Amino acid sequence: MFAIEEINKDSSLLPNISLGFHLYNSYHSDERTLESSLQWLSGQGQFTPNYSCREKEKSMAVIGGTTSALSVQMGTLLDLYKFPQISFGPFDSILNDKIQFPFLYQMAPKDSSLQQGVVCLMVYFKWNWVGLIASDDMRGEKFLSEIRRQMAKNDVCVSFTEKIPVSERRYMESHDKFMPRIITSSAKVIVIHGDTDSLMILRYSQVPLLPIEKVWIATSHWDISMRPLYSEGNSFHGALTFSYLTSEIPGFKTFLKVVTPSKYPDDILLRGFWLSAFRCPDAPENPEQEICSPNASLDILPLCSFDMAMSGLSYTIYNTVYAVAWALHEMLMRKSEKKSMVDEDDLALHSWQLHSFLKNIQFNNSAGDQVFVDENRSSEAQYAIMNYVFFPNETDALVKVGQFVSKAPLGQDFTICEDAIVWGWWDSTVPRGVCSNSCDPGFRKTPLEGQPVCCFDCFPCPEGEISSHMDAEHCMKCPEDTYPNKQRDHCVPKPVTFLNVKEPLGMTLMCMAVSFSLLTALVLGVFVKFQDTPIVKANNRTLSYTLLISLIFCFLCSLLFIGRPTTATCLLQQTVFGVVFTVAISSIMAKTIIVVLAFRVIRPGSRIRMFVHPTASIYVVLICSGIQVTFCGIWLGTSPPFPEADTHSEYGHIILRCNEGSVFAFYSVLGYMALLALGSFTVAFLARNLPDAFNETKFITFSMLVFCSVWITFLPTYQSSKGKAMVTVEIFSILASSAGLLCCIFIPKCYVILLKPDRNTQEQIKNK
Known part of the structure; x- marks a missing residue:
């Protein structure tokens, strides 16, 4: 009505010609749509196919089709008569097939980027568990296919898919169970895609007085299907809708403010709406009677009853009426040019002639937007994201909270004002539309x-x-x-750890090593001072000195294991330890052999006497120690020990230690020492009952028993230890075995030397 009144007032568009219109209701029914189409073709009253009762009226085009289904139903009849049909409903690529629908035009902008905008909204709010509702037709299938693809690219999952039946009979049968299935689903975010007809199921499926904790994202045009059916509450409070982003048409709101049934008395639809919207009591049956609120205005009605803003559908209808007017204008201009050349019959207007002009029409509307009728030249739709708010005082509002413009530069295509959004009844925070709660770090x-x-x-x-x-x-x-x-x-x-001399354990071990070495040096001093006494001279004085000196180095070599490992200390640790302990054990072996030989050599002139000579024992020590030195030399020459940072042995620490390099060489050195110790122990044990005045073989037996016990215990303990514990075990074994040798062999002798000097005489020895 607004567009036609504007055109009729425009002297430059269709001059001297007035446009009129007939308005028919499709009733959201396939059957009634066909009936209305036949009635329009035949004229008023009872319709007759292929016959028109109109005489003066000349209808040139049909503007209709709020849905694709209605457009197809109308096209079934209109295509037979080549009537131009211009659809203002949502763009459908199926209707763009000119072979199947040659006389159908779509004025709505293309919505191929709609799915991308919806998914951008999901990604922004981090929703990844979303339910989808779409009409059960080809348009709905295409939407579901495309949005699933977009969701999969952005790691958003589909919780469920519901299809709205498009058949009237199936709709009436299924709407009672439709909403309960959605309410019981685990998804809190629901995307709805459809048209005015299909979404009516939502309106009649709403449950009064029961707020639903769902976020609705409507991709359809905002219309009555999403508004509350009941005054007590609304299921779609807080919904977000993608509506066409359109320019405001000048004068439209002013036009609406003065619309009344008295101004348009022939408009029975306006009269019926007025009675319903203003809740007139006992509406008069006689149309001539005065209706209630005759001086009221549509702008005082709440949004749930009437929206003063021009919707996307209305904007398209406005452009469609102007497109028909411009096509008629062009056609009349062309015919006026041929008026002098043709007969008057050829100047008659026929609807089929409008096609050649209609498909090429382009113009700028009063809002300054360029409009094309050709679908191939239609622009991509731009969307305003609207937030529907239903207030407790039973008023409602649509608030723009963002927009999506697919052609805009990246980063500017999607904008949203989160603070402006009013969510559902249950909370003011952004709902968590996820299947599982996020996993925290760790x-x-x-x-x-x-x-x-x-x-x-x-x-x-x-x-x-x-x-x-x-x-x-x-x-x-x-x-x-x-x-x-x-x-x-x-x-x-990781903190760096090693056996530090400054920590209590390191300090204790160092003090023990120094103390034992000083004690050994003291014993050596006693032996040197009393070197001419029988107990010192007995069993080779030189071997005793050698053994005591080697024990001093045994105690001191443990200091190499304390402190930060370096290349020098790693090279010296095991090799010095192996050599000095070999010297000590070799000295004990030589002492044991001398004792045994001294009591076994009976006959004068026996060749065995040569082994009792003092120099023979020195050769034993040198040979045994030389073999160990050779082992160590090969070890250092092939795969020497080196310092390393052990990051795996102890959790949360970096252990600085010496890597043995060659494990085989390390255990070969220990094995050789064990072999010498076992030999010494065996010989001493067999000779333990020899009549020695000072029980030398018994003391050697005890000392080797302690020595072997310590090192037998060392092996499994060392293998099962990690980090500083390994170094501590080895130091303790060195100190314990060395102390065992010192105490078992030399402490009894010092006791006799210092406290029992009467037993340290030649006469006492002879008496025994």
């Missing part, structure tokens, strides 16, 4: 078997691994010089 996502990727469990990262961000799919290992913190959400540097 956890990783584990998919649930048979479920979409958006549904998962959260498990802590394994030991030694971290995840530093939300919803991590994999945990990563920390670098070797770091380790995970307690929460396992970031790596912290």
